[in-house]
Amino acid sequence: MTEKVRVKVEGRLLVLTNLDKVLYPDTTFTKAEVIDYYTRIAPVLLPHLKGRPLTVKRYPNGVEGQFFFEKNAPEHTPDWVRTVTLPAPGSTKNREEIDFAVVEDLPTLVYYANLAALEIHVPMWRVAKDGEPQPPDTLVFDLDPGAPATIVDCCRVAVLLRQALADDGLDCFPKTSGQKGMQLYVPWDRGPGTSDYAKALARRMQAEHNEFVTSVMAKKERPGKVFIDWSQNNPAKTTVAPYSLRAARRPTASAPLLWGEVEACDSPDQLVFTAPDVLERVAEHGDLFVPLTA
Template identity: 50%
Template sequence: MTPITEVEGRRLALSNLDKVLYTATSTTKGEVLHYYARTAAPLLAHLADRPVSFLRYPDGPDGQLFFTKNPPPGTPDWVRIAEVPRRTADTGRQVVVEDLASLMWAANLVVEFHTHQWRADAPERADRLVLDLDPGAPATAVECCVVALWLRERLGADGLEAYVKTSGSKGLHLLVPLERAPSAEVSAYAKGLAVEAEAVMPELVVHRMRRSLRPGKVFVDHSQNAAAKTTAAPYTLRARAEPTVSTPVTWEEVAGCTDAGQLVFRLGDIEGRLERYGDLLGPLTDPDSAAPLP
């Protein structure tokens, strides 16, 4: 029998809690739900008012993976649904995860959480910039850190403060809080940064997506600033071999990275990091931290 639990007055059916999702670590679905419940406060702050896309992996990362922007079948009527531009979702509707009950409902589907760079009340007007640093083997997160430090300094020259997290996969994400600006303008600025980084570090950086260009280099992916694109949210679990998390890190950790394993964090690491550092990406949720796009 599927257990029923009550979360903030909402009745939820949480299924298959003993099912092993991550075979490499024997991590169960119950442990995944426990992780999301314990990390709810900072995660919800970063999901607030942002239409969400889901990468679902109900049988674990070794099973079927499918990406959906539309509200999943059976979405409860109490889960908030936002109207969004049709070109960013098939139906023009997406879920907004705004409280613990809707977070646990979504987590029960076994998902990665991905969000736009804009909020539901101002579609296609970005309030943050993102640069996704993706290493092409044999490059690793170590090379990403070198590029991240250069980009941080370059952004600073334009009066912008960058924050950093792991992607939860192989690379890093740089995020910058902005005063709202059209996504197209943010995209153009981000592309300019990527092109400039390649010009300065041609042996290390590539700004184009073509895979033949990427071995041994860091792809500075600026495309996720486009209005229709989404990026893995801070603190989301990823559908990888192990339960890795997209984890905020300090710039000191980035500067001191000499081995890619230093910046791999799993669900069991996050509570201790939050106790030690708090939410390192907290400024992204503070309007007073936003700066104008140059």
């Protein structure tokens, strides 16, 4: 029989289930601990989710079990969860539209954590109060190392990108992916041209640093190089949100970084942060991505 616990979260009644279920077997990290992490990280996470249509990866039987992507809000979604109906070109389920959830408060975040939605992914654009999609407010570079390259090599490329962006009058902010790579986020107020700009800069980086950089997705081009994935700026694509957990062997999270950490990185282990690590980092540094919420 499924154990159910009724709780009130900011006035909303939620029924939590299977709290003792281990979702990360290597560390016996349970569903209760996932919910606790998302509850405690919410003050810095929620501003990055505000207005952004949600995609989640759900792991009902833990990271070793089957998972599924979910864009459409589940049928049992409470009526107090904000949803927006948006076109769904290329939907794998042949939907013309999808009802996306938008996570803007703690009850909604806890609701999804209770669904074992370990990974939270969002696009680089928001919807207005009336649900109308807005131009992108963020540009992202996803830096993916092709073995034997590691995140150490990604850091080297990130520093080069930071300088190139600065030359164009743009700031950028680094974070780990929570897995093997990292991302650079760029606050953007120059209209809908993020994809074209990111592609052009990635191509330039490849031309200037061909020995360790590629902007080509083909696997054969990537061993020993850092792939600068500019395609994440396609409006139909999403990127793992800052502070989201990842479905790794341990409960790692996508952690914002200090540039000093990026510059000093000489071992991949230096930039692996678990949920408790990330909570400690926020207690010490606050939200290193706060400029992206302006």
